Amino acid sequence: MPRLEPFAVSDLNDYRTALAAALDGSGPAIAPYADAPAPDIAADAALPDGLALVVSTSGSTGVPKRAMLTRDALVASADATHERLGGPGQWLLPMPAQHIAGTQVLIRSIRAATTPVTMRTFTVDGFVAATRQLDHDRRYTALVPTQLHRLLDAGEEARAAVASFDGILLGGAASDPRLLAEARRIGATVLTTYGSSETAGGCVYSGLPLSGTTVDIADDGRITLCGKTIGSGYLGRPDLTAATFGVLPDGTRTFRTDDLGVWRDDRLQVIGRIDDLINTGGMKVAPRIVESAATGVPDVLEAVALGLPDDDWGQAVGLAIRARKPLSLNAVRDQLRDLVPAYALPKRLLLIDEIPLRGPGKPDRAALAAASGWQTLESHLSAE
Numbered sequence: 001m002p003r004l005e006p007f008a009v010s011d012l013n014d015y016r017t018a019l020a021a022a023l024d025g026s027g028p029a030i031a032p033y034a035d036a037p038a039p040d041i042a043a044d045a046a047l048p049d050g051l052a053l054v055v056s057t058s059g060s061t062g063v064p065k066r067a068m069l070t071r072d073a074l075v076a077s078a079d080a081t082h083e084r085l086g087g088p089g090q091w092l093l094p095m096p097a098q099h100i101a102g103t104q105v106l107i108r109s110i111r112a113a114t115t116p117v118t119m120r121t122f123t124v125d126g127f128v129a130a131t132r133q134l135d136h137d138r139r140y141t142a143l144v145p146t147q148l149h150r151l152l153d154a155g156e157e158a159r160a161a162v163a164s165f166d167g168i169l170l171g172g173a174a175s176d177p178r179l180l181a182e183a184r185r186i187g188a189t190v191l192t193t194y195g196s197s198e199t200a201g202g203c204v205y206s207g208l209p210l211s212g213t214t215v216d217i218a219d220d221g222r223i224t225l226c227g228k229t230i231g232s233g234y235l236g237r238p239d240l241t242a243a244t245f246g247v248l249p250d251g252t253r254t255f256r257t258d259d260l261g262v263w264r265d266d267r268l269q270v271i272g273r274i275d276d277l278i279n280t281g282g283m284k285v286a287p288r289i290v291e292s293a294a295t296g297v298p299d300v301l302e303a304v305a306l307g308l309p310d311d312d313w314g315q316a317v318g319l320a321i322r323a324r325k326p327l328s329l330n331a332v333r334d335q336l337r338d339l340v341p342a343y344a345l346p347k348r349l350l351l352i353d354e355i356p357l358r359g360p361g362k363p364d365r366a367a368l369a370a371a372s373g374w375q376t377l378e379s380h381l382s383a384e
Contacts, residue, residue, distance in 0.1 A: 029047070030053060047068070055099070066236070067196075077210075090140070092139070092141040094147060105141075139164065146302070148179060179295075196255075198231045203229050215261075222259070224256045226254045272288040278317055293339040296339070301322045304365065306368060322352055322353065327349070350375070
């Protein structure tokens with residue numbers, strides 16, 4: 001019977017050692033956490049054979065769940081990543097290690113037999129200094145969009161550090177096309193990632209599934225991910241496991257996501273989460289469509305769209321932006337008018353110095369909804 005122990009991620013060298021033992025079977029499976037108290041591990045929870053890691057999800061829908069990942073799933077993910085990137089290398093870890101994206105940086109380092117360079121807290125100067133410590137002929141890192149934004153805005157030294165990597169995995173949140181274009185312009189190799197704790201991290205890079213992964217899109221647009229990296233369910237939640245995970249007749253494991261997607265030019269494009277859809281006046285708006293259009297507005301650096309309660313429309317489209325200068329709601333609406341349907345135009349605007357994040361880099365929509373300072377149209381009872 002597998003054994004599972006909580007593990008406080010305070011010393012990253014100790015955590016890497018514990019991961020290596022979990023992967024080769026010489027040590028127990030571990031449940032990493034950052035802060036006290038330790039997670040409560042149900043003594044009677046069923047554990048799958050080969051279990052190595054139980055990692056918390058980012059809590060997109062409320063209370064985080066704990067995904068159970070076997071050695072085989074974790075190794076399949078790490079090896080497929082190196083295959084896509086062009087071979088094993090040395091990794092820089094600039095994000096919290098207890099989340100799956102950070103843990104996978106350490107697992108890839110174990111598989112590559114290289115020593116990762118780690119950062120306890122991300123800063124631009126710290127990233128530049130950490131980059132100088134890499135000494136392998138192939139160098140990789142994983143970032144969230146906010147981190148890449150800060151690096152590209154920080155000047156030539158930071159930009160040179162970004163461009164020096166053989167591969168940068170960018171995930172945790174949707175990526176602004178302008179951000180990706182700027183990274184390409186300076187010669188950076190950036191691959192956007194799609195996946196989750198339940199899939200042992202990213203399993204689709206820049207719209208293309210990794211080796212051993214397939215993607216199915218249902219008629220309603222819901223994405224199901226299939227393959228070797230899929231987890232074995234949720235710890236202590238057989239009900240959620242049965243509703244979300246499955247096995248195909250050939251034994252392939254499946255994970256039914258809450259994301260919507262389409263195929264465009266043979267690449268997966270994720271439209272957004274089902275539970276993030278904004279229902280305004282009976283029309284459904286995918287936040288990512290509004291966000292993508294908004295980041296094309298001059299002086300807008302980052303944008304998050306969300307549904308806000310509204311007496312007349314049920315929900316109003318709210319748009320929170322980080323911008324180079326103050327912008328008015330009417331000015332932003334005018335810029336978006338030819339880019340999104342009229343019903344998707346924002347009716348409220350929040351100017352913010354920093355987008356609040358949760359987990360490994362996802363925008364915290366709940367925090368934004370509760371923020372003060374939203375601009376509101378004096379009257380939005382038109383047919384828009």
